[in-house]
Structure formats: structure tokens, C-alpha cells
Amino acid sequence: xxxxxxxxxxxxxxxxxxxxxxxxxxxIAGAGSGKTRVLVHRIVWAVQMLGISPYSILAVTFTNxxxxxxxxxxxxxxxxxxxxxxxGTFHGIAHRLLRAHYQQAGLPRTxxxxxxxxxxxxxxxxxxxxxxxxxxxxxxxxxxxxxGKKDEGLRSKNLEAYNDKNEQQxxxxxxxxxxxxxxxxxxxxAELLLRAHELFLQNPDLLRIYQHRFRHILVDEFxxxxxxxxxxxxxxxxxxxxxxxxxxxxxxxxxxxxAKVENIQRLQVEYPGIELIRLEQNYRSTGNILRAAxxxxxxxxxxxxxxxxxxxxxxxxxxxxxxxNERDEARFVVERIxxxxxxxNLRQDFAVLYRSNAQSRxxxxxxxxxNIPYRxxxxxxxxxxxxxxxxxxxxxxxxxxxxxxAFERIVNTPPRGIGDKTVSVIRANALQENIxxxxxxxxxxxxxxxxxxALKALSAFQQLVSSLTELVEQPLHEILENTITQSGLLExxxxxxxxxGKSRVENLQELVSAAKQFEELDETDLxxxxxxxxxxxLSVFLAYCALESGDSQNxxxxxxxxxxxxxxxKGLEFPSVAIVGMEEGLFPGHQSINxxxxxxxxxxxxxxxxxxxxxxxxxxxxxxxxxxxxxxxxQVSRFIREIPNDVMVEVRPSSAITQPVSVxxxxxxxxxxxxxxxxxxxxxxxxxxGILVAHEGSGHHARVQxxxxxxxxxxxxxxxxxxxxx
Numbered sequence: 001x002x003x004x005x006x007x008x009x010x011x012x013x014x015x016x017x018x019x020x021x022x023x024x025x026x027x028i029a030g031a032g033s034g035k036t037r038v039l040v041h042r043i044v045w046a047v048q049m050l051g052i053s054p055y056s057i058l059a060v061t062f063t064n065x066x067x068x069x070x071x072x073x074x075x076x077x078x079x080x081x082x083x084x085x086x087x088g089t090f091h092g093i094a095h096r097l098l099r100a101h102y103q104q105a106g107l108p109r110t111x112x113x114x115x116x117x118x119x120x121x122x123x124x125x126x127x128x129x130x131x132x133x134x135x136x137x138x139x140x141x142x143x144x145x146x147x148g149k150k151d152e153g154l155r156s157k158n159l160e161a162y163n164d165k166n167e168q169q170x171x172x173x174x175x176x177x178x179x180x181x182x183x184x185x186x187x188x189x190a191e192l193l194l195r196a197h198e199l200f201l202q203n204p205d206l207l208r209i210y211q212h213r214f215r216h217i218l219v220d221e222f223x224x225x226x227x228x229x230x231x232x233x234x235x236x237x238x239x240x241x242x243x244x245x246x247x248x249x250x251x252x253x254x255x256x257x258x259a260k261v262e263n264i265q266r267l268q269v270e271y272p273g274i275e276l277i278r279l280e281q282n283y284r285s286t287g288n289i290l291r292a293a294x295x296x297x298x299x300x301x302x303x304x305x306x307x308x309x310x311x312x313x314x315x316x317x318x319x320x321x322x323x324x325n326e327r328d329e330a331r332f333v334v335e336r337i338x339x340x341x342x343x344x345n346l347r348q349d350f351a352v353l354y355r356s357n358a359q360s361r362x363x364x365x366x367x368x369x370x371n372i373p374y375r376x377x378x379x380x381x382x383x384x385x386x387x388x389x390x391x392x393x394x395x396x397x398x399x400x401x402x403x404x405x406a407f408e409r410i411v412n413t414p415p416r417g418i419g420d421k422t423v424s425v426i427r428a429n430a431l432q433e434n435i436x437x438x439x440x441x442x443x444x445x446x447x448x449x450x451x452x453x454a455l456k457a458l459s460a461f462q463q464l465v466s467s468l469t470e471l472v473e474q475p476l477h478e479i480l481e482n483t484i485t486q487s488g489l490l491e492x493x494x495x496x497x498x499x500x501g502k503s504r505v506e507n508l509q510e511l512v513s514a515a516k517q518f519e520e521l522d523e524t525d526l527x528x529x530x531x532x533x534x535x536x537x538l539s540v541f542l543a544y545c546a547l548e549s550g551d552s553q554n555x556x557x558x559x560x561x562x563x564x565x566x567x568x569x570k571g572l573e574f575p576s577v578a579i580v581g582m583e584e585g586l587f588p589g590h591q592s593i594n595x596x597x598x599x600x601x602x603x604x605x606x607x608x609x610x611x612x613x614x615x616x617x618x619x620x621x622x623x624x625x626x627x628x629x630x631x632x633x634x635q636v637s638r639f640i641r642e643i644p645n646d647v648m649v650e651v652r653p654s655s656a657i658t659q660p661v662s663v664x665x666x667x668x669x670x671x672x673x674x675x676x677x678x679x680x681x682x683x684x685x686x687x688x689x690g691i692l693v694a695h696e697g698s699g700h701h702a703r704v705q706x707x708x709x710x711x712x713x714x715x716x717x718x719x720x721x722x723x724x725x726x
Contacts, residue, residue: 003049005077006018006041006044006045006048006049006077007019007041009037010034010037010038010041011034011281013277013278013279013280013281014034014037014038014041014279016277017038017042017277017279018038018041018042018045019045019049020275020277022273022274022275023240023242023243023273024237024242024243024244024245024267024271024273024274024275025243025244025245025274025275025277026245026247026264026267026268026271026274026275026276026277027244027245027246027247027277027278027279028247028248028249028276028277028278028279028304028305028306029246029247029248029279030248030250030278030279030280030282030306030308031248031250031251031282031284031285031293031308031607031608031611032282032283032284032285032308032573032611033279033280033281033282033283033308034279034283035220035246035248035279036066036069036070036073036220038246038279039059039070039218039220039244039246040070040073040074040077041077042218042244043057043059043074043078043218044074044077044078046216047078048078052215052216054078054080054082054084054085055084055085055086055213056213056214056215056216057085057086057087057214057216057217057218058086058087058093058214058216058217058218058236059085059086059087059088059217059218059219059220060088060089060090060093060217060218060219060220060233061088061089061090061219061220061221062089062090062220062221062224063089063571064089064092066089066220066221066571067087067088067089067092070087070220071085071087074087086214090193090229090232091189091192091193093196094192094193094195094196094232095113095192097196097199098111098187098192098195098196098199101199101203101206104199104202104203104206105195105196105198105199107185107187107195108185110185111185111186111187112184112185112186112187113186113187113188113189113192114186114187114188115188115189116143116188116189118186118188119143119146119188120139120140120143122177122180122181122186123139123142123143123146123173123177124139126173126176126177126180127139127142127173128419130176132169132173133415133417134414134415135414135415135416135488135492136495137169137173137495138414138492138493138495138496138501140496140497140498140500140501141495141496141497141501142170142173142174142177144496144497144498145170145173145174145497146173146174146177146190147188147189147190147258148258149174150190150191150193150194150228151190151193151194151226151227151228151258152226152227152228152258153194153197153227153228153231155178156171156174156175156178157175159171159174193228193229193232194228196232197228197231197232197235200232200235200236201235207235207236210236211235211236211237211238211240211241214236214241215240215241215242216241216242216244217233217236217237217241217242217243217244218244218245218246219233219243219244219245219246219247220246220247221246221247222245222246222247222263222264222267223247223248223249223251223252223259223261223263223264224247224252224254224259225259225260225263225264226258226259226260227258227260230260230263234270243271243274245264245267247264248306249261249264249265249303249304250297250300250303250306250604250607251570251604251607251608252264252601252604253566253567253570253601253604253605253608254567255597255598255601256498256499257498257499261601264304265302265304276304278305278306279306280306280307280308280309281308281309281310281311282308282309282310282611283310283312284573284611284614285308285310285315285611285613285614286310286312286313286314286315286316286614286615287309287310287312287313287314287315288314288315288316288317288318288647289315289318289610289611289613289614289617289647290308290309290310290611291644291647292318292610292617292643292644292647292648293308293607293610293611294307294308295642295643295644295647296603296606296607296610296639296642296643297603297604297607298642299603299642300600300603300604301596301600308611315615315616316615316616317647317648317649318617318618318619318643318647318648318649319336319616319617319618319619319648319649319650319651320618320619320620320640320648320649320650320651321618321619321620321621321650321651322620322621322622322623322636322650323620323621323622323623324622324623324624324694325622325623325624325625325626325694326359326362326581326622326625326626326627327362327366327517327703328622329362329580329581329620329621329622330362330363330365330366330580331366332618332620332651333352333363333366333578333580333618333620334366334367334369334370334372336350336576336578336618337350337367337372337561338370338372340576340616345575345576346559347372347373347374347559347560347561348558348559348560348561348562349574349575349576350561350562350574350575350576350577350578351377351561351562351563351564351569351572351574351576351577351578351612352561352562352563352564352577352578352580353564353565353566353569353577353578353579353580353609353612354563354564354565354566354579354580354581355565355566355581355586355587355589355605356503356506356565356581356586356627357382357385357503357506357507357565358382358503358506358507358509358510358627358628359510359580359581359627360376360381360382360563361382361383361510361513361514363563363580364381364382364563367561372561373558373559373560373561374560374561374562374563375558375560375561375562375563376563376564377562377563377564377568377569377572378564378565378568382507382510383545385504385507387489387493387504387507387508388507388508388511389409390409390410390413390489391480391483391484391487391489391508391511392511392542392545393405393406393409393410393413394406394410394465394468394483394484394487394489395479395480395483395538395541395542396542397410397438397465398465398468398469398471398472398479398483398538399472399538399539399542401436401438401439401465401469402436402438402439404430404436404437404438407436407437407438407441408423408427408437410487411423411426411437411461413489414487414488414489414491414492415492416457416460416461416488417453417454417456417457418454418457418458418461419454421454422450422454422457422458425444425449425450426440426441426444427440429443429444441458441461441462442462444458445458445459445462464486464487467486468482468483468486468487471483472536472538475519476515476516476518476519476537476538476541477512477515477516477519477629479515479538480511480512480515481512481629484508484511484512489508490505490508493505493508499567505628506627506628509627509628509629509630510627510628510629511629512628512629513626513627513628513629513630514545515541516626516629517626517715518541519537520714520715562574566579566605566606566608566609567605569608569609569612570608572612573612573613573614574612574613574614575613575614575615575616576613576614576615576616576617576618577609577610577612577613577616577617577618578617578618578619578620579606579609579610579617579618579619579620580620581620581621581622581625582606582619582620582621582636582637582639582640583621583622583625583634583635583636583637584634584635584636584637584638585632585634585635586625586627586634586637587602587606587637587639588602588603588637588638588639589602602639603639603642606639619640619643619648621634621636621637621640622634624694675725676692676695676704676718676723676725677692677695680692680725680726681725681726682704682706682723682724682725682726683723683724683726684706684708684716684721684722684723685722687706687708687710687711687714688708688709688710688711689708689709689726690706690707690708690709691706691707692704692705692706693705693706693707702717702718702719703715703716703717703718704716704718704721704723706723
């Protein structure tokens with residue numbers, strides 16, 4: 001039989017994996033090594049060469065996109081409809097099982113699925129019905145807890161609080177939630193997996209039927225499996241079924257949401273005869289990028305081990321830029337984008353990756369300044385994020401009590417016991433009397449026209465905003481710091497566990513940084529625009545924020561620069577990539593530095609980011625960074641120090657390129673083509689005398705930082721500042 005259509009397009013390790021006769025196979029598939037091709041060709045080989053029924057194959061992956069691509073390729077290769085085959089996501093396969101065996105699973109035939117938003121609404125309703133204060137116990141924390149326990153295969157009845165009040169409350173809400181879902185026949189996504197596992201555990205005869213049916217089980221992205229997924233797979237594999245696993249322990253980056261890298265690492269122990277095959281030839285990146293990634297990831301212990309290589313060109317060395325600060329870093333990235341486009345390339349082929357969503361703000365400002373369209377992949381613009389809009393709504397109401405939109409947004413944000421009924425009364429009175437919501441609230445409080453509990457909460461809100469309004473004479477960044485703290489926003493999001501809660505806190509802190517930079521840039525066009533000349537600083541800042549978020553996000557299908565977190569970049573590839581913010585405390589983060597397990601995952605995340613690049617890779621850090629409302633002078637990330645020197649060159653501000661001798665913090669170049677040099681004494685008409693301590697940019701965008709004797713340190717745009725050298 002002619003097998004050329006199956007094997008001719010494969011390299012030797014890929015062929016070995018596709019044609020293996022071992023009962024269990026572990027394929028370590030490096031980034032860009034063709035893992036989907038191997039999975040598809042393995043299925044085609046089993047059907048066409050071994051005579052296996054396509055309906056005795058179970059192929060499982062993680063995303064609908066990956067499952068759709070796999071089904072499409074299988075259908076193309078086998079020329080048969082794949083509708084009857086079991087190829088899908090973990091959740092999709094579990095749902096299919098439960099629909100077929102709802103009675104054994106203890107479910108009614110009409111059970112319904114709920115998404116994350118529906119789940120959160122149920123939790124919030126339970127909290128209201130049981131008088132659980134959401135300002136103390138954020139609903140999302142309970143949601144995170146419930147899903148985490150389900151991922152571990154644990155019901156509320158399996159948990160012990162051991163006199164821990166927090167755990168007692170968690171278990172109580174979990175039990176209440178289970179009862180509501182049971183009563184209303186609702187299944188969330190985590191429940192799908194847990195219920196599918198319990199279906200087999202509680203029905204051994206049914207398990208044997210499916211073990212006999214699925215003689216060939218294939219799993220994609222195995223490094224991302226959690227405890228319940230792996231336990232479910234082990235039940236199906238049993239003692240005899242063929243187990244074909246594809247994954248890469250070096251790309252396990254989802255530990256924070258339950259993924260267990262140990263699952264792939266312990267396969268050789270739990271399946272002693274498993275055949276290990278490494279796919280190391282990369283079809284995506286240049287040789288220099290791969291050697292850099294290899295050098296980095298070698299610093300992780302307990303790896304299964306592999307060494308990526310390419311038959312393609314060596315390519316350009318990685319460019320490392322040590323910026324003065326985050327604005328200089330953004331300027332460098334924008335210049336690289338400009339050079340990329342000038343060479344005839346598309347903007348959409350340039351991606352900027354960062355560890356934290358909050359880092360996008362300065363990058364977005366730099367792109368907007370140069371009129372470069374961009375898209376936030378898997379997210380939204382900084383000033384469009386909910387937590388930022390919440391904080392700004394407080395400022396708007398402080399600035400103008402008649403701002404009804406701001407009032408309605410924050411009257412119960414964070415939750416303070418002001419329910420929909422109370423807001424409806426305020427809204428009705430405002431409409432009837434043709435007054436603002438704030439005025440309607442004052443009348444209702446004075447007349448005591450609502451129940452005492454709601455009245456107390458509403459009065460507390462009125463006093464809060466009034467007390468915050470008294471702070472408007474303070475410096476702008478202090479107003480913001482006090483607002484996000486005293487309003488309870490910061491504490492509320494700090495209690496929201498998981499990556500999302502951490503990101504919200506960081507974004508609020510970054511808003512304080514934005515306020516500080518706005519204060520320093522009061523010489524800019526915006527501050528001098530006649531439209532704003534009669535406004536106070538707070539009002540001008542609010543106008544600035546509105547302008548920054550005014551345009552809708554660019555067409556996702558247009559030619560836009562791609563901005564995204566490193567986590568969002570998993571599974572994607574781009575001809576040119578810039579990874580920014582490579583500093584100790586940021587990447588890797590402070591919380592990871594002293595925890596070996598978390599540090600290893602951070603290193604894997606960096607490895608994933610580097611291997612997204614096909615032709616060009618830029619890496620940047622800043623010697624001085626203002627982020628999350630704090631000033632820092634960070635050390636260069638250890639991840640940069642772990643990249644071999646022979647594949648990386650350092651780009652200096654003058655655009656000269658040098659071989660990096662060491663990657664330790666250096667003093668910025670004090671020379672300048674503008675006639676101003678660091679260390680000079682200068683004079684400003686408004687701020688008086690001072691010493692020039694930093695210089696960045698060139699031409700119209702050149703800026704200097706001056707430490708003035710009377711007013712402290714300020715950044716000034718040279719074209720507006722009219723500085724004179726003393």
C-alpha cells in the first residue's frame with residue numbers, strides 16, 4: 001500500500017511517533033515542531049494502515065480552535081465525515097458523555113450548561129440571600145474556590161475547615177452553590193469534568209464499555225491537564241488501551257489555574273513501558289532565537305529535556321535594549337515598529353508582549369502619539385478596563401456631583417449594601433423632579449424615604465464621596481491613591497484571588513503612575529490647549545483619560561500592531577516580536593523569585609514568549625520604572641542573564657550595536673545632541689533653577705528631567721520648556 005501521503009511530509013522523529021507500535025507513547029513536542037501534524041497523521045496511520053475503526057479513537061485537546069483544526073485535517077486526509085468521531089475538547093467530550101448517560105450521572109435529561117458569568121451571578125445571589133457581605137467576601141473569590149476544588153475532584157462534603165473561618169465560609173458557599181445547581185439542573189464547566197469522572201467511578205460497567213470502545217486515546221497539550229482531567233484519562237486508558245500523549249513540559253504556564261506540569265513529568269513512572277520521542281526540529285524560528293530559548297530553559301530543573309534546532313537560517317541576533325525608563329522603552333519599541341513597516345512589512349506581523357496588562361498603558365500612549373493602529377489581543381485598552389473606569393467614575397463624581405453615569409456606576413461598587421431597589425427609587429425621583437441622581441439621593445436621605453438598612457448604606461456612600469471631594473486640592477496622584485483606597489476598590493480586588501484579581505490591582509496602581517506622569521508633563525500640548533486653560537488639574541486629567549479611551553479598538557482584522565500578555569501569546573507566532581519589561585520584580589515577579597516552582601513557571605513563560613518570534617526578537621528592560629504607582633530602579637531580569645551572549649547584541653540609544661559584556665544596570669549616557677547634558681545647572685521661567693538629571697529622546701520629542709531647588713523633580717519637553725543653561 002502506498003504510504004507516501006502519510007509519511008513523506010514528516011521528519012524522522014515525526015515518522016517514529018506516527019508509526020510507533022508501543023502501547024503508550026509520550027511525544028515531547030517543542031515549540032513550532034509540528035505537533036498537530038503528528039497527531040493527525042497518527043490517526044490517519046491507525047485507520048489506513050492498521051485498520052483501526054475511526055470510531056474507536058478518542059482525541060482530546062483544550063480549545064475549540066485546536067479541536068476544529070484537528071477535525072478539519074482528519075477529514076481532509078481520510079476523506080470521511082468526522083461527525084461521528086470523538087475528537088474534541090475535554091469539556092466537549094464530557095458534555096457528550098453526560099448527555100448520553102444523564103440518568104447514570106444523576107441528571108435530568110434537560111440539564112443546562114452555565115458559563116462563568118452565569119456562575120458568578122448565582123454566587124452573588126446566594127450571598128445576598130444569606131447576608132454575606134461582598135465587600136468582605138468578593139463573589140469572584142468564592143467562584144475561584146469552587147472551580148479550584150472541582151478541578152481537584154473535591155465536593156464540599158469532602159472538605160474540612162479545621163476551625164479556619166475563611167475556609168468555613170468557602171465551604172458553606174460551595175455547599176449552597178451545589179444545592180442551587182442541583183435543584184435547577186445547572187452544570188458549570190468545572191462540573192462537566194468532575195461529573196464525567198464521577199460517572200465512570202460510580203458506574204464501572206459503563207466504564208468498561210467505553211474502555212472497550214476507545215482502544216486508542218490521544219491527548220494534545222498534555223502539560224496543561226489538571227488533576228481531574230488526568231484522573232479521567234487514566235480511567236479510560238485502563239490496563240490495555242493505547243495512550244498517545246503529545247505535550248511539552250517547557251510550555252506549561254497555567255499552574256495558576258490548576259494545570260499540573262507534574263502530570264507529564266510522572267508519565268514515565270506511571271506507564272513504565274512508555275516510549276519517549278522528542279520533536280526538536282523547529283519550523284518557525286531562526287537559529288539564534290532557538291539557541292537563546294534553549295539557553296534560557298536549561299536553567300529549569302526536572303525537565304524531560306530537549307534541544308530545539310532548525311535547518312533554516314541563523315538569522316539576526318536578538319536585540320537587547322536597556323532603556324532609561326518605561327517611556328524610553330516604549331519609544332524604542334515604536335521606532336522598531338516604524339523600521340519594520342518601512343521595510344515593507346505589515347504592522348500585524350509585529351507583536352509586543354508583556355508580563356502584566358498594566359504595562360500596556362505607556363505602550364498605547366506611544367503608539368497613539370505616532371498614529372500607529374494597534375490591537376490588544378485577548379484584552380482591552382488600559383482606560384477601557386472596568387476597574388479603571390470604576391476609579392475614574394469616583395473622580396468624575398468628585399469633580400461633578402451631577403454626573404449621573406458616574407453615580408450609577410459606583411454607588412454600589414464595590415458592594416456596600418445599596419441594592420437595585422434603592423437605585424431604582426433614586427432614578428425614579430431624579431426623573432420625576434428633573435434633578436440629578438446625587439440631588440435625588442440627598443432628598444431621599446433627608447426624608448428617610450427608604451428602609452433603615454438601605455438608608456444607612458446610602459448615607460455612608462454620600463459621606464464617602466463628600467470626604468473624597470475635600471481632597472481635590474491635593475496633588476493628582478495623591479487624590480487617586482486616596483480614592484482607590486478609601487473607596488474600598490483596592491481592598492475589594494485584592495481579595496479576588498487568581499491572576500485576574502492581581503491584574504486588576506496592578507491596573508489600579510498603574511493609574512496612579514499615569515497621574516504622576518500627567519503631573520510631570522504639564523507642559524504638554526494638552527495642558528496648554530485653550531480648551532482646557534480654565535480647568536483644574538483633575539478636570540484636565542479626566543479629559544485626557546476620556547481622549548485616550550475615546551476611539552474604539554481597531555478592527556481586529558485590520559493591519560494593527562498586536563499587543564498582548566505573554567500568556568495570551570501561547571499558540572501564536574509572529575515574524576517580529578518585542579518582549580518588554582524584563583526586570584527582576586516584574587518578570588520574574590516578586591512573588592516568584594523565592595519560590596522555585598513559580599520561578600520555573602515564569603521561566604517557561606519567558607521561553608514561550610521567545611519562541612513566538614520567527615525572524616526578529618527584541619528584549620527590553622528599564623533602569624528606572626514607574627509602575628503600579630511605585631518608583632523603582634530594578635535589576636536586569638535573570639532571564640536576560642541566562643541567554644547566551646553569542647546570540648544577543650545590545651542596542652545603545654545612539655543606535656549603535658555592541659556585544660553585551662554583562663547585563664548589569666548601567667548609568668544612562670549623559671551626552672546629548674540637543675546642547676543639554678546631564679549634570680548641567682539650568683533655569684526655567686516658572687520653576688526656577690535646578691540640575692538636569694536625565695535626558696531622553698531626540699528632536700521634537702526630546703525630554704529632560706530636572707531636579708529644581710524649589711519644586712522638586714519634573715520632566716519637561718525641551719521644545720516647550722525654554723530652559724537656559726546657567
